[in-house]
Amino acid sequence: MSLLSVYKVSKQFTVGDSVVQALDDVSFDVQEGECLAIVGESGSGKSTIANIILGIYSATEGSVLYKDKELPDKRGKALRRAIQLVQQNPLSSLNPRRTIGASLRLALDVHGIGEKKDRNGMVETLLEEVGLPSEFRHRSPAALSGGQRQRVAIARALACQSRLVVLDEPTSALDVLVQARVLKLLEDLKQRRNLTYIFITHDLSVVRNIADRVAVFEKGQLVEIGSTTDVFEDPKNPYTRRLMAAVPIVGRDEQALRDKLSETMK
Numbered sequence: 026m027s028l029l030s031v032y033k034v035s036k037q038f039t040v041g042d043s044v045v046q047a048l049d050d051v052s053f054d055v056q057e058g059e060c061l062a063i064v065g066e067s068g069s070g071k072s073t074i075a076n077i078i079l080g081i082y083s084a085t086e087g088s089v090l091y092k093d094k095e096l097p098d099k100r101g102k103a104l105r106r107a108i109q110l111v112q113q114n115p116l117s118s119l120n121p122r123r124t125i126g127a128s129l130r131l132a133l134d135v136h137g138i139g140e141k142k143d144r145n146g147m148v149e150t151l152l153e154e155v156g157l158p159s160e161f162r163h164r165s166p167a168a169l170s171g172g173q174r175q176r177v178a179i180a181r182a183l184a185c186q187s188r189l190v191v192l193d194e195p196t197s198a199l200d201v202l203v204q205a206r207v208l209k210l211l212e213d214l215k216q217r218r219n220l221t222y223i224f225i226t227h228d229l230s231v232v233r234n235i236a237d238r239v240a241v242f243e244k245g246q247l248v249e250i251g252s253t254t255d256v257f258e259d260p261k262n263p264y265t266r267r268l269m270a271a272v273p274i275v276g277r278d279e280q281a282l283r284d285k286l287s288e289t290m291k
């Protein structure tokens with residue numbers, strides 16, 4: 026049984042007189058415990074599919090199944106808890122007026138996680154789990170660096186104890202060294218908590234490092250899906266081939282080193 030199935034999903038947006046076909050008959054499965062990367066150029070429909078999986082947008086056609094049950098457009102609390110989203114810019118998803126501790130506590134309260142009396146302790150454990158000192162619970166999001174903020178957003182996704190996390194460009198706004206650390210954290214958490222990831226990124230070196238399988242989107246269509254090794258070593262689709270050829274594939278460390286060097290050469 027797949028954890029999640031996207032079945033013949035299409036999405037059209039109407040803007041004024043024109044209709045944008047953001048997704049066109051997209052189907053794929055996500056297996057429990059895997060990391061499925063979604064790649065494709067800007068505007069190819071990656072965030073749209075993420076939003077449909079999360080129930081933020083409804084599909085024009087088709088359906089999304091979670092544990093073999095079709096997800097309704099309007100989701101109850103249990104289903105909202107089951108699938109979590111980590112976005113590119115955590116500033117827009119964290120309430121600026123709430124302390125980090127209050128935001129995490131709210132997630133626990135809303136979803137009724139643990140006993141009330143234990144929740145403050147759970148907030149500290151969550152911060153620890155994402156590598157932040159527990160004193161950070163008193164800070165506001167504005168008082169954190171981008172990488173620290175992203176760790177808080179990850180902690181909030183963990184607070185709900187969901188097994189499936191959709192990550193939409195989670196490291197794209199971070200500088201490369203911080204990016205490597207956040208990626209390492211995501212990999213560790215995945216192992217420790219047996220999470221399933223749908224990892225949207227335009228960075229193919231990230232895909233190579235973290236994904237088990239890759240789905241390639243082009244203009245709203247899923248043009249290729251396969252194991253990371255197969256797609257990288259022998260891309261079948263002409264678009265995928267162009268995409269792979271256009272991006273130099275280097276390891277994370279190598280990339281970090283390169284950036285560091287170019288930094289010192291400025």
Ligand SMILES: Nc1ncnc2c1ncn2[C@@H]1O[C@H](COP(=O)(O)OP(=O)(O)OP(=O)(O)O)[C@@H](O)[C@H]1O
Pocket residue numbers: 038039040045046047065066067068069070071072073074227
């Ligand atoms: N709310 C919306 N209203 C109208 N059009 C939209 C909306 N959201 C997305 N689109 C359009 O749908 C298409 C797919 O957009 P989407 O955001 O899914 O792309 P993406 O692959 O995530 O791109 P990027 O890599 O830049 O984030 C684009 O043409 C976009 O302009």
Ligand SMILES: [Mg+2]
Pocket residue numbers: 071072073
């Ligand atoms: Mg996007």
